Amino acid sequence: MKELSLNILDIAMNSVKAEADTVKITLAETDESFEMSISDNGCGMKEDFLKTVTDPFSTTRTTRKVGMGIPFLKLAAEQTGGSFSIKSKHKSEYPDAHGTVTRAVFNKNSIDFTPLGDIVSTLVTLIQGSPDIHWVFVHTCPRGEVSLDTDELKAVLGDVPLDNTEVIIWIKGYLEEAYAEMA
Amino acid sequence: MKSLAELAAIKEKMQNKVVMREGSEDIRVVVGMATCGIAAGARPVLNAFVEEVDKEGLSGKVMVTQTGCIGICQYEPVVEVFEAGKEKVTYVKMTAEKAKEVVEKHLKGGNVVAEYTISNS
Numbered sequence A: 001m002k003e004l005s006l007n008i009l010d011i012a013m014n015s016v017k018a019e020a021d022t023v024k025i026t027l028a029e030t031d032e033s034f035e036m037s038i039s040d041n042g043c044g045m046k047e048d049f050l051k052t053v054t055d056p057f058s059t060t061r062t063t064r065k066v067g068m069g070i071p072f073l074k075l076a077a078e079q080t081g082g083s084f085s086i087k088s089k090h091k092s093e094y095p096d097a098h099g100t101v102t103r104a105v106f107n108k109n110s111i112d113f114t115p116l117g118d119i120v121s122t123l124v125t126l127i128q129g130s131p132d133i134h135w136v137f138v139h140t141c142p143r144g145e146v147s148l149d150t151d152e153l154k155a156v157l158g159d160v161p162l163d164n165t166e167v168i169i170w171i172k173g174y175l176e177e178a179y180a181e182m183a
Numbered sequence B: 001m002k003s004l005a006e007l008a009a010i011k012e013k014m015q016n017k018v019v020m021r022e023g024s025e026d027i028r029v030v031v032g033m034a035t036c037g038i039a040a041g042a043r044p045v046l047n048a049f050v051e052e053v054d055k056e057g058l059s060g061k062v063m064v065t066q067t068g069c070i071g072i073c074q075y076e077p078v079v080e081v082f083e084a085g086k087e088k089v090t091y092v093k094m095t096a097e098k099a100k101e102v103v104e105k106h107l108k109g110g111n112v113v114a115e116y117t118i119s120n121s
Helices: A004-017 A047-052 A069-078 A119-129 A150-157 A165-182 B004-021 B035-040 B042-055 B096-108
Strands: A022-029 A033-040 A083-089 A099-107 A134-141 A144-149 B027-032 B062-067 B079-083 B089-091
Touching: A004 A022, A004 A033, A004 A069, A004 A099, A004 A119, A004 B035, A022 A119, A069 A083, A069 A099, A069 B035, A119 A134, A119 A165, A119 B042, A119 B062, A134 A150, A144 A150, A144 A165, A150 A165, A150 B004, A165 B004, A165 B042, B027 B035, B027 B042, B035 B042, B042 B062, B042 B096, B079 B096, B089 B096
Parallel strands: A022 A134, B027 B062
Antiparallel strands: A022 A033, A033 A099, A083 A099, A134 A144, B027 B079, B079 B089
């Protein structure tokens, strides 16, 4: 993956497939580190499966929904001297509190740090593809914060769906402006 | 700064249209967005389709959706076009520029851009 925002898109797609109804993407940046976490209330993974998700070669056809995505992110974080973790609770064992949290920490000053890239496109792609999910995005950095909560947009939009093209283009413009103001 | 008031204006404008439009799209554009697609550049392709369909005024006619891996990862980004009564068209190794061309020539003009289809690669 050329940009971390592509890893974020890829990992969040797992939340979509896990049938989460809320997905929270949190980016927390300092001058030295970049931390991302994607948490969802999807079906979660059983312990046996969870142990294998970071290994691309243990993936079988039936577990294809994870495949290379998680190993890619783990590698991207660890090659900067950072860390990676994934925690999950499967719905069969935790019927009231299931879901997955994927977290990666990067050392920004490492030569192997992949820049975040076009995070706005990632968010727009996720919302366009899964407008029924409650998406929460927060990006904090030393210069300020950019955030988006699709429930707030839905409160204004009423019956008009989030994947309406004009709405999608508005969201894109809104986020681009928020980032431009922070820069 | 963009405000929620603008969003409310979009709502006002759309409310009448939505009732009419729902489920009436004739053409469905499906972009593969699994790890293979994303790594190969599917994100700008999807966004180009969304924006160009809007720009060309095709929103009522064309629906742009996403799917997972369809099994031909070496040809990603892959885009399938489904149209009622016609054979499925599969575009391969797509880019945002090619997407613009497909919107103009195929979705708007009705002519398949043969050079980007799987049978020509």
